[in-house]
Amino acid sequence: MKKLLWTMAGLLAAGVGVRSEAALGERPARVVIRADAVYTGTGEMLQDGMVVIEEGKIVRVGRAAEVGDVEGAEVLRAAVATPGLIDAHTTVGLSGILNQAHDQEQLERSAPMQPELRAIDAYNGRDPLVEWVRKFGVTTVHTGHAPGALLSGQSMIIKSDRENISDGVLNPLAMVCGSLGEGALERGSGKSPGTRAKAVAMLRGELIRAREYEAKRAAAEAGTEDGEAKEDTGGRDLRLEALGAVLRREAPLLLTVQRHQDIAAALRVAEEFGVALVLDGCAEAYLLLEAIDASGFPVIVHPTLQRSHGESENLTVRMAAQLAEAGIPFAFQSGYEGYVPKTRVVLFEGGLAASYGIPFDAALEAMTLGAARLLGVADRVGSLEVGKDGDVALYDGDPFEYTTHCVGVVIEGRIYPGEQ
């Protein structure tokens, strides 16, 4: 593998930089990150802090003076270190950079509800947009099927340096994804769903079928244990099985909803079926803060830079600030883009949101530990704590500033360059 030596002119001027003799993606046995400011992701900032990673896991975090010299380590230096960023909802790896038919795997339009479509069967970790977001510090992505169908398919969680899904998948079935509202309707085409009410009726009907299916399967399995196999389930149904995972609350139902009536409908369905809901987008959430708060469900807030057109016309850049004030758990996302730019970058979305009224720590949390909790992977990622994966993003200044650079990325101890 090609040896790398990377520095940045601006960093040298500032006397701070990342420099590694390690090969791209190589994992030295021991990596030390030393930064003027280490944000651990747990609300703590260590001045002149150090993070020690061995065999991909964090083994030590503390002030450099306390940690002392670490022998035989690859040392990376930067002004700022944060936990590797987590994009709480994206479609990178499915919606390819070219935007040609052959590299667009995020939406299958032959039927309105296809929860059986697995993200792992579509993900292309070699698409340049995956590397693009990694260059800015994103180490974990929750990616999968896009908004645009009532139930478009499944999502998964993977590290951003994995070229295929044979390793690095944190959860192959993270959520079942769908949309309510205009984006998921077949207006005027004679196809269903053609109206909002029809869409909700179809979704409820499918969840009822899944519940019955699950009950039959459970009964059949119980029968098997009794030694009397009953084959009355009519065979396996992948679609209903996927919804079964939702009904058992093994996988949340992620519904992209922008208009207030669609947010309300999502809450209504979730309550009826007792599923774990993740509200996605939610451009008009400010009209329903009390109801959302009462539901206890989290929000993956639309990109701050999302365009205020169509169903999202009423969005506000203060959305995240309003959720924070209301005490509603939220995380940032890059979302899905059908055109140019083909993906957004969660660092920029959260950074801009921070400038509109969220404290730095809260904004950082919503793309690190908060996102990890929302995604159910906080045992592995999201903070710089002993025992967690060695995922770190390095910057030459305030990560949110327009003119700051990501100067390096570490994923499970493997070293990658930042933007160059």
Add this chain to the structure above:
Amino acid sequence: MILAGCAAAGSAVGEEPSLRAFTGARILPVEGEPIEQGILVVEGAKIAAVGRMGEVPVPEGAEVIGVEGKVVLPGLVCTHSHIGEVAGADGSAPIQPEVRVFDSINVRDPGFRKAQAGGITTANLMSGSGHLLSGQTVYLKLRDGNRIEDLFIRNADGRLAGGVKMANGTNSRRDPPFPGTRAKSAALVRQQFVRAREYRDKTAAAGGDVTKLPARDLGLEALADVLEGRRVVHHHTHRHDDILTVLRLKEEFGFRVVLHHVSEAWKVAEEIAAADAPCSIILLDSPGGKQEAVDIAWKNGAVLEQAGVLTGFHTDDPINDSRWFLRSAAFAVRAGMSREGALAGLTLAGAKMLELEDRTGSLVPGKDADFIILSGDPFSVYTRVEETWVEGRRVFDLSDPEDEKWAFGGFGAGHPGEMEHCCFER
């Protein structure tokens, strides 16, 4: 006349512009060195004086507006915008120079309010890139207005300021009568300019004799304006070879051109410099979205600057929202462009591309009083545009709740229709 939402108490909108001195701010005049503790004197619609406090006196009778701690910049110039539901040519033909985009513009479109909120005071509104030539563009001052005429800019000769929008590459390739290849695209354009040259020559030869004049043709008339240098060609182009094709046509027909987007400018910067073609670039949050834009790079600004090319920025709104126009330049700085060059790219360079540098684009006495007041460094994510002034009138004031809605969004602040894929990608 005034649109709703901008006539709050204390607003200068609607009042007769008078004599005002803005004192104490850091002034970045773009032409001239930054001024700490500066003073900007505005008389009517014009800048009367700019300088250091104490050196430039506050005129007698002036209303003094303290802006200590703020940063004052020239109003931003967006050389490529699609706000106002602007549209040009229809699907009937690939070259339609007779179409004036200002006949389509909705001045009540929220895009105008948001552009003001982003600090934009001058904009070139253009039709899309789905045609080889999609119409006559219009340069506007973002005054508050009820009719598009209220926003027009008139050149010294009384003509409306505007250019012509052209495009090459993949966007304008479609089923016939549109071209199917790059060579066909160039051939169609060349044929049309040859006709326009003949039309122009016949017109000139007629010497005012009505009996000898060719039948009036609105399209050829517009192209004759292009040939005569009265209209600049604003040319959408991405790939290195398409950029060079534009330069080849410019050479053949002698028209003046501004290259727009110029995704692969970094590959042919020397050629662009040699052709003396200004570049209006865009910075995107990621490359791709179409094959032509896979190699777009933030370093375009730095590379073009170093090559000596006049370099500016555009929003291509709705591709990039006008409210974050400053951010585009900041990303160019992130990738190596000088801060001075990036600031000029938001202001004076754009004014030059629109040939409006005599009246806007920098804070110089005698120019139009187009300026913005920022809360801090223009390239910081934490900085807000607090006020936008066009020709001595305040058109945006962040402290006014109505205006804040345009800046931050909220119920009723957006576009109920879906975004048209009019622009960067058709």
